[in-house]
Amino acid sequence: MNYTQLSLQQSPDLWAPLRFFISAPIFAISAIILVLIAGPEVLHNRWLPETLAVTHLLSLGFISMMMMGATFQLLPVLAGCDIYKSKISSKIIFLFVVTGIGLFTIGLAISENAVIKIGLFFLVPGLLGFLILTTYALFKAKSELASATGMRLAINSFWIAFLLGALLAIGTAWDSFPLLRQLTAIHVVWAALGWVTIMIVAISYQVIPMFQVTKEYPDKFKKYYSIIVFVCLLVLSALIYLEYSLQFIFAIISLSILAFSFVSINLILKRKKRLVDAGTYFWLTGLGSLILCVLIFNFDRYYAGDLSVLTGYVFFYGFVISVINGMLFKIVPFLVWLNLNKERSRITAGLSSIPTMNEVISRKKMLYQYYIHLSAFLLTLTSFLVPTVFFHLGAVLWGLSLAVLNVYMYQSVRLYYSVLNRKA
Amino acid sequence: MGVTMISISDVMTADHKLCDDFYASAELYVSKNDWDQANSATKEFINCMLFHFQHEEEVLFPEFEEVSGMRHGPTEMMRHEHEQMKSLITELEKALQSKNQDRYLGLSETLLIYMQQHNMKEEQILYPMIDRDCAENSEQLTKAIRDKSSCTA
16 A cells, blocks of 8 residues: 555646646537538438547547546546646647647548648647556556546556557558558447446546445445456457457446446435535436437347437437536536635635635536536437437537536636635 | 454444535535524534544544654645635534525535545545554554544434
């Protein structure tokens, strides 16, 4: 056990996570603009250039950026280790990744290989830097806690998704390299179920009991869940590559995901903190969507035609974005308070002048944004059935929900500086 | 690790859970504007927190510092966090007296996240260290904690 773990600073520099948090919604809003330009066709064909661009704007631009920011914030708390020189390294990684995602997704949308190539020159080193630093930090942490194990497996999954994604992107942009399209499914599996899902599971072990004041996840569940999913993903990848039947392994993965959803929903419904807030609703919406996603996926496999975009939509928007949005409403106000509290000696009127979490973003404002988010989710979901009626309205509401989220975060930052600048 | 029925971790973690219970009911009463109930629930919550800090600062931490020889390590950090929480508790009492619901709920939410983060570090890192390093005195320590006025008293 590392004795110095607890004497680590409580949290990294405010901007190490925040720069990722406040920039990510811009990519998601760009995705929505692209959806509106491209029209309802994007909902039904995953190979359209616009669909590929939208997928990466959401998965890399929004989700991965948020999760990278969260990693900078949560690694010291959950695993007792800090990312090497996080103040400066987060800045460099951020610049490379943001430039890379911007150019890469523009290149995909307009099918222009030259732009994709320039994008990759930034994106690959940026993600590589993040992966090397987090892998090193987690290796050094030597923590046996379930969350640290989950985070390690999530980062390992990100490595695999990244390497396969890089191969696919290079194959797309450079004619001299073969495009190994059969790797796409394996790339998606590791990105969505490995990096994103295992990371959210690892974070849930801590934040659901912490924010909702629930019982702990069962010990055995915490200990083995991520490992089982990771091994399933390895088996799944091998089976996809060898073109074997996937029926059995898909059944196990579906059941594992359902198990996580039901265990988490059960904990939340039995929570001690009875005062409901937007965070509770976001979690329940996210976990409910995860169940819906598994149902659609299995329905698609056995009965329907191609519902892969719908499955992806319910997963990304219904599950991942809901959960991230809910967590931001806890993390950002707490970070503002925590960092102002650290600077207390510099602030004239002492603690009473430091805004509490609810004064950073009020409960009402969070609830408004949740209702916009939920309406957008349901309308866009309906638009898969009746595209002409709900498609545009759903997309506009979706954009509005993200814009409001971003405005709240900018307001939080402005509040931080306005309080800080009232110097003693 | 010594053979004990109940470890120090178990006793201290149970205290955390008890504080959570009091917190949740105090917050609920405030949200319903039931200030009489809120008053007694908040007092129970605050007492529970302060007793718990006292157990740590007067019994557990000195023993651990003595055995491990670490006076400026994790226990110092935890003492510092206790001070931060005590400041929030003082503000919470003021909000309770003035029946300022928004201020109370804002402070309680902030205190909750701070407290949970603090508890997590203790339960996952510090208490296991204490269980291991103070294994020989474990029974004596749990008795000393029980003998001091407890949250449930």
